[in-house]
Amino acid sequence: MINLNVFSEERAWSKKIKNKSSFFKNICKFFPKNYKFPNKSVIITLLLSNNKRIKKLNKLFRNKDKPTDILSFPFDQKISISKQTYLGDIIISYDFMDKPKSQNSKLFRKKVIKTFIHGFLHLLAFNHIKDKDYRKMLREEEIIYKSVISKIN
Numbered sequence: 001m002i003n004l005n006v007f008s009e010e011r012a013w014s015k016k017i018k019n020k021s022s023f024f025k026n027i028c029k030f031f032p033k034n035y036k037f038p039n040k041s042v043i044i045t046l047l048l049s050n051n052k053r054i055k056k057l058n059k060l061f062r063n064k065d066k067p068t069d070i071l072s073f074p075f076d077q078k079i080s081i082s083k084q085t086y087l088g089d090i091i092i093s094y095d096f097m098d099k100p101k102s103q104n105s106k107l108f109r110k111k112v113i114k115t116f117i118h119g120f121l122h123l124l125a126f127n128h129i130k131d132k133d134y135r136k137m138l139r140e141e142e143i144i145y146k147s148v149i150s151k152i153n
Contacts, residue, residue, distance in 0.1 A: 001036065001037060001038065001039075001040065001041060001042065002028040002031070002036065002037060002042050002043075002044060003041055003042065003043045003044070004021075004024055004025050004028055004043075004044050004045075004046060005043070005044070005045045005046065006020050006021040006024050006025075006046045006048065007045070007046070007047050007048065008020055008047075008048040008049075009047065009048070009049055009050070009053065010048060010049055010050040010053075010094045012050070012094050012098070013048045013094050016097075016098070016105050016108045016109070016112075017108075017109065017112070020048060023109070024046055024116065026152060027113055027116060027117075027148050027152070030147055030148040030150075030151040030152060031144055031147060031148065032143060032144060032147045035120075035144060037081055040081055040082070040083055040084070040085065041083065041084040041085070042081060042085050042087055043084070043085065043086045043087065044087050044088065044089070044090065044120070044123065045088070045089045045090070046089075046090045046091075046092070046116070047089065047090070047091045047092075048092055048094065049091050049092065049093055049094065050093055050094050050095050051067035051093050051094075051095040051096070052067075053091070053093075054067050054068055054071060054091055054093040055067040055068075057071055057091060058071060061073070067093055067095065067096065068093065068096070069092065069093055069096035069097070069115055070090065070091065070092050070093070070096075070115050070116075070118060070119045071089075071090070071091045071119075072088065072089070072090050072091075072119040072120075072122035072123055073088050073089040073090075073091075074087065074088040074122065074123045074124075074125065075087060075088040075089075075123075076088075077125070079124055079125045087123040087124070088123045090116065090119035090120065090122075090123065092112065092115055092116065092119070096115075097111050097112050097115065109152075110149065113145065113148055113149065113152070114141070114145055117141050117144045117145055117148070118137075118141055120144075121137055121140055121141060121144075126140060
């Protein structure tokens with residue numbers, strides 16, 4: 001089971017997603033079975049932030065002086081899911097999710113779901129450095145997204 005701790009430091013998130021904690025916990029609830037970790041406690045921290053904060057974190061941890069849509073910080077490089085495992089932290093920038101500003105709330109939520117799944121896979125050691133790894137990660141993203149979106153929409 002995934003235990004998700006959701007924190008928000010950007011007020012604008014509430015304009016598009018009313019109950020942020022429930023929203024993200026529902027996403028996890030609709031993950032395919034192999035990503036739900038039955039009989040285990042997998043813990044993730046999610047920070048809903050903005051470009052200003054994510055730019056600072058990107059500079060500090062990745063030496064990239066620019067904002068990005070999402071950052072994932074796996075707790076451990078070697079993933080081994082035990083009875084209780086802290087996977088790591090995900091930070092999502094509202095400013096990136098809210099482009100274009102003309103998009104409706106439904107489109108905004110779909111983008112957030114896809115982005116959250118992407119960050120989740122990074123916590124599980126998926127990456128997109130090499131082309132073959134990118135394709136593998138994209139395949140998994142699509143599998144999870146289809147599972148979630150079919151139940152949320």
